[in-house]
Amino acid sequence: MDNSITRQASDSVLRHPGYLHLASSRVLTALATQAMTIAIGWMIYDLTHSAFALGFVGFCQFLPRFVLTLVVGHVADRFDRRVIVFICQAVQALVALGLVWAIWDGWVTSTVIFAAVTVLGSATAFQQPTSTALLPNVVPPSILQQAVATSTSLQQAAFIVGPAAGGLLYGINPMAPFLVSALFMGIACINILSIRIERRAPSREPVTLTSVFAGVAFVRSRPIILGAISLDLFAVLLGGATALMPIFARDILHAGPWGLGFLRAAPAIGALAMAILLARRPLKTNVGRRMMIACAVFGIATIGFSLSSNIFVSIACLAVLGAADTVSVVVRSSLVQLLTPDEMRGRVNAVNSLFIGTSNQLGEFESGLLAGFLGPVATGVIGGVGTLIVVALWFRLFPELARVKTLEG
Numbered sequence: 001m002d003n004s005i006t007r008q009a010s011d012s013v014l015r016h017p018g019y020l021h022l023a024s025s026r027v028l029t030a031l032a033t034q035a036m037t038i039a040i041g042w043m044i045y046d047l048t049h050s051a052f053a054l055g056f057v058g059f060c061q062f063l064p065r066f067v068l069t070l071v072v073g074h075v076a077d078r079f080d081r082r083v084i085v086f087i088c089q090a091v092q093a094l095v096a097l098g099l100v101w102a103i104w105d106g107w108v109t110s111t112v113i114f115a116a117v118t119v120l121g122s123a124t125a126f127q128q129p130t131s132t133a134l135l136p137n138v139v140p141p142s143i144l145q146q147a148v149a150t151s152t153s154l155q156q157a158a159f160i161v162g163p164a165a166g167g168l169l170y171g172i173n174p175m176a177p178f179l180v181s182a183l184f185m186g187i188a189c190i191n192i193l194s195i196r197i198e199r200r201a202p203s204r205e206p207v208t209l210t211s212v213f214a215g216v217a218f219v220r221s222r223p224i225i226l227g228a229i230s231l232d233l234f235a236v237l238l239g240g241a242t243a244l245m246p247i248f249a250r251d252i253l254h255a256g257p258w259g260l261g262f263l264r265a266a267p268a269i270g271a272l273a274m275a276i277l278l279a280r281r282p283l284k285t286n287v288g289r290r291m292m293i294a295c296a297v298f299g300i301a302t303i304g305f306s307l308s309s310n311i312f313v314s315i316a317c318l319a320v321l322g323a324a325d326t327v328s329v330v331v332r333s334s335l336v337q338l339l340t341p342d343e344m345r346g347r348v349n350a351v352n353s354l355f356i357g358t359s360n361q362l363g364e365f366e367s368g369l370l371a372g373f374l375g376p377v378a379t380g381v382i383g384g385v386g387t388l389i390v391v392a393l394w395f396r397l398f399p400e401l402a403r404v405k406t407l408e409g
Helices: 002-015 017-048 051-078 081-105 110-138 141-172 176-193 214-220 223-238 240-252 257-280 287-307 311-338 342-374 376-397
Strands: none
Touching: 017 051, 017 081, 017 110, 017 141, 017 176, 017 240, 017 257, 051 110, 051 240, 051 342, 081 110, 081 176, 110 141, 110 311, 141 176, 141 257, 141 311, 214 223, 223 287, 223 311, 223 376, 240 257, 240 376, 257 311, 287 311, 287 376, 342 376
C-alpha cells in the first residue's frame, strides 16, 4: 500500500504542468552548465598546465556567490522568482556566445576565461537559490520530497549527458559546447516564463539590515537546518578532489577529453540511480542518521577515487560518491524547504546556496592550491579523511539532526 501511494505521489508530480516547466528549465540549464564546465576545465588546463589555474576557476565562481549571497536572498523574496531565473539564464547564454566569439577570433586567454567564469558565477548566485525557492510554490508539501527526488534524478541525468557531450563536442570543435549551451539556455528561458502558478505576492518588507540578515539568523536558530547544510558544506569542501579531474584524466589515467567527460558523468550516474530509487521509495525512518552515513560514504569514495590508477575503478568510485551525495541532497533540501516559511525561502535558500553551492567552488580552489604543493593523489586522500572526521564531529555537535526520523509532517 505504501508503495502504491508513493507511486501515485511521484506520478502526480510528473503530471503537474508548472513542475514540468520548472524541471525542464533546470535540466536544460544543467546540461548547458555541465558542458561548459568540461570545456572550460580542459581549455584552462590546456593553456596553463597548472593545478593552481584549475583551482582559481573555482575561486572565480565562489567569490561572486560569497559577495552576493545576502542580496540574492532579499531579491528572491521581493520580486517574481521566475523573472529572476530568466535573467540569469539569459546572461549565461550571452557568456557562452562571448566565449564562442573569443575562440573564433583567437583572443581567448586564461584571463578571458576567468572573467567569463566570474560572470557565470554571479548569474548562478542568483539563479540557484531562486529556482529552489520557486519549487514549493509549484507543488504542494505532501509531494515535496518526491518533487525534490524527481527533480534531482532529472538533473543527474543531465549531469551524465552534459559532461560526456561537452567532452565529445570539445573534441570536435572547441566552440561546439558553448554554442549548444547557449541554445539550451535560450530554451530554458522560454520554459521558466511558461510557469503559471497561483501564489500570493512575495513579502515586500523594507530593506533593512535586519531583513537582509534574516536568513542567516533563521538558519542559526534552527540546529537541524544549520547542521544539515554545514555538514554538506564541509563534506564537499574537503572532498573536492573531483575538481582535479583534468589532471587525473590527462596525467594519471592517461585519457583525453572523452575520458574527462566520462569521469565527470560518473557521479551523476550514481546520483541518478539513487534519485530514481528515492523518488519511488522515499526515506521513511532515521533520515538524519542516514544523511550523516551517506556523507561518510562520500568521504570513503573520494579516497578510493584518489588512489585509483584505473579508469574503470575511478568511474565506479565516482558513481558511489554521486549516489551518497544524492541521499544528502534530498534530505537536506527537503528539511530546508519544509522547515522554512515561504516569505523566508529566498533568503534561507540563499544562505543554503552559499553553504552548499560555493563549497563546490571553494573546494575546487582549496584542492587546486593543495595539489600544487602535494599533488592530486595526496590532496584527494587528505580531503576524504577530513570528511570522515567532520561526520564524526557532527554526530556530537548536532544530535538534533541525527535524531530526525522522518521528512513527513
